[in-house]
Amino acid sequence: MTWIFNRPADFAKxxxxxxxxxxASLVRQVPGGVVRNTQSRPGSVAVVVGGGSGHYPAFAGLVGQGLAHGAAMGNLFASPSAQQICSVARAASNGGGVLLAFGNYAGDVLHFGLAxxxxxxxxxxxxxxxxxxxxSSATLAEKEKRRGVAGDLVVFKAAAAAAERGDSLAEVLAVARRANARTRTLGLAFAGCTLPGAERPLFSLPEGLMGFGMGIHGEPGINDLPIPNADSLAEMLTDALLQEIPSEVAAVPGARVAVIVNGLGAVKYEELFVLWHYVEPRLKAAGVTIADVQVGEFVTSFNMAGLSLTLVWLDEALEALWLAPACAPAFHRGSAIVHRPLPADRHELAVEPTVRQGSAASREAAECVMHILNAVEENILANADELGRIDAIAGDGDHGIGMSRGVSAARRAAEQAWRQGAGVGSLLQRAADAWADEAGGTSGAIWGVILNTLGTALGDEERPDAKSVAQAVAQACAGVMAFGKAKPGDKTLVDVLSPFSEALREAAENxxxxxxxxRAAEVAQQSAQRTAQLVPKIGRARPLAERSxxxxxxxxxxxxxxxxxTGDRLQAAVPVQQDRENVCL
Structure with missing residues (x-):
């Protein structure tokens, strides 16, 4: 249950x-998130972290001297858009480059990659x-597919400490990779969180059972097990983590580790201390030297009842970075760092770039796109519930809501650009940023890629024709596959986009x-229906593949x-444009 909110949609803001x-003495707000309100070393690397809201202290609470330079935050459990991330990165930049650090979730990977x-x-x-x-989220053989959870703090802290001492961007990245490679976490949940305005938790567990290995959004873990006492729970967590030692560690006896006992939102500090009371002797019995322990809330899941245990297998260099001083709203380490307020002239935000004026032919195409976006918005809003129902079979059921938010934002941004004289390319790019910004998540990132690529390819000078549009769609398809790592057969929108692109290319020849x-739209419809016979191989639906x-x-x-x-709107425009060889997009 969540008690304190006005409109649920405004909660994160x-x-x-x-x-x-x-x-205010430590952070200031910029579009898309927060940055330090204190001076940083000129010419140094800026570490910008981020992800969805709902995980405090991650991500905003970890911005400050010795820690992150900025945090980009999306809506609750939704990744920030590329536009938001870029906005925060520009404001945080000190001249030495930017490292973007985030948890390994599909939406974050897409948006941060685009940024x-x-x-x-x-x-x-x-x-x-x-x-x-x-x-718990993937085997060691597929460790690149694992989620980022409480280990976020370790990577953020080590990278930021390296940046603080003046390391280059390449050196800071190497530190971050080493910290990530040496960090292991295992979590569990007793009950799900309830977001503002929701009538029920995101997930529930049978009475007396816990989700062992569950992720910070309620993603499935290893299995559901009876809730044991504190001693047995400490044994389960510790033994599982000690079974996977990073290859860089020569032997467990004598190894130095940092430990994080992390509450996910509703488990009290007193309970976490009880758990640590039983974890500590088990680590010592294994021959581990405990260099540091942190008990508290560091990466949460709103008000989820759960916790996680993290082991950081230190080397001499990593230990120095982990123990280096830091002063952020939610994390303090060592003696106080002298921090000087940011000069007033640094508070000024970059002005929104002006809309590039399109040629007469491109503006005419932009008007056609406006008619298409109006019709698309109407259709998506009318079918949002059905899209949500389909998504709920093996996902979290928010696809209709996300698409509605995204298309409406895109339509509004496009209309504003069109009224300012934008060509079709600039109009699509404005729509792309707005869609990704408002929708968040994986689908928001993907539609940002699609529309941005179309806009870049079509430009603001020429009138789009069949061949130029087909080429732009092909580029968009390649971009989605490159960023999202999906391929035909994975049960994603690529199973429609790829055959549609190929059919459009062939039809555009004549x-x-x-x-x-x-003609290509017929292929798209058939391809969408054929995905019913597929099982998902990537994304959040993968653990529930058979259900879909x-x-x-x-x-x-x-x-x-x-x-x-879109095809219906283009066809409707043909009589008006019948004296032309090609119809505007």
Missing amino acids: EMVAGFVNAH CERLRAEGIPCETIAITDDI LPLAAAWQ LGTPDAGAVSLAMIIVT
Whole structure:
């Protein structure tokens, strides 16, 4: 149950505003998140962390001297958009480049990857690291698929300490990778969290059982087990973690470790201390030297009843970085760091870039896109409940809500750009940023990729025709597959986008745009229905793969719906444009 909120949709925004007000001497708010309100070493690397809201102290509470330079935050449990991440990174930049650090979740990987490319294009050196400390989420052989949980703190702290002492971007990235490779976490939950305005928890467990290995959003763990006493629980967690020693560690006896006992939101500190009381002797019995222990809340899951145990297998260099001083709203370490307020001129935010004016032909195409977006929005809103129902079969059921938020935001941003004289390329790029920004999550990132790629390819000068649109769609398909790592057969929207792109390319050789699109749209519809015979191989639905057999993928269905609606609008424009060889997009 959540008691203190106004409108649920405003909760994350109001939370950030209150947090910044309470910690104004250390942090300030910028579009997309928060950054230090104190001076950093000129020319140093900026460590920008982030993810969805609902995990406090991660991520905003870990911004400060000796820790992160900025935090980009999306809505509750939704990744921040590439636009938000770039905004925070620009404000946090000190001239030495930016390291983007985040948990290994599909939406975060997509959005932070897009932001990295965008920052590099602007001349800001940038690298990324996806944290993978949760041993329950994938086998050691597939450790790159593991989730980032409480180990986020370890990587953030080590990387930030390296940046603080003046390491280069390459050196800071190497430190972050070493910290990630030496960190292992295992968590569990007794009950799910309830988000503001929700009538029930995100998940529930049978009476007397716990989800052993469960993730910080309620993702499935290893299995459901009877809740043991504190001694047995400490044994289960400690033994599991000691069974997987990083390859860099020569032997357990004599190894030095840092330990984090992390509460996920509703388990009290007193209970965490009881757990540590039983964990500590087990580690000593294994021959481990405990260099440091942190007990408290560091990466939470709103008000989830759960906890996690983290072991950081230290080397001499990593231990020095972990123990280095830090002063952030939610994490203090060592003697006080002298921090000087940021000069007033650094508070000024970059002005929103002006809309690039399109040629007459491109503006006419932009008007056509506006008609398409209006129709797409109407169709998505009308089918949001059904999209949610399909998604709930093996996912979290929020696809309809996310698509509704995204398409409405895209339509509003596009209309504003169109009224300012944007060509079709700039209009699509504005729509892309708005969609990704508002929708968040994996689908928001993917639609950001699709629309941004289309906008870049079509530009603001030429009138789009069948071949140029087909080429743009092909580039968008390649971009989605590159960023999302999905391929045909994985039961994602790629199973529609890829055959649609190929069909459009073939049809565009002999047909004008409207007719070519209509022909390819038939392929898209058929492809969406065929996803019912697939099982998901990536994403949150993967652990519940068999449950989705017989039901099409929600993302594939919504993409096909948009493709068909676009085709209908293009066909409707043909009589008006019948004297032209090609119809505007």
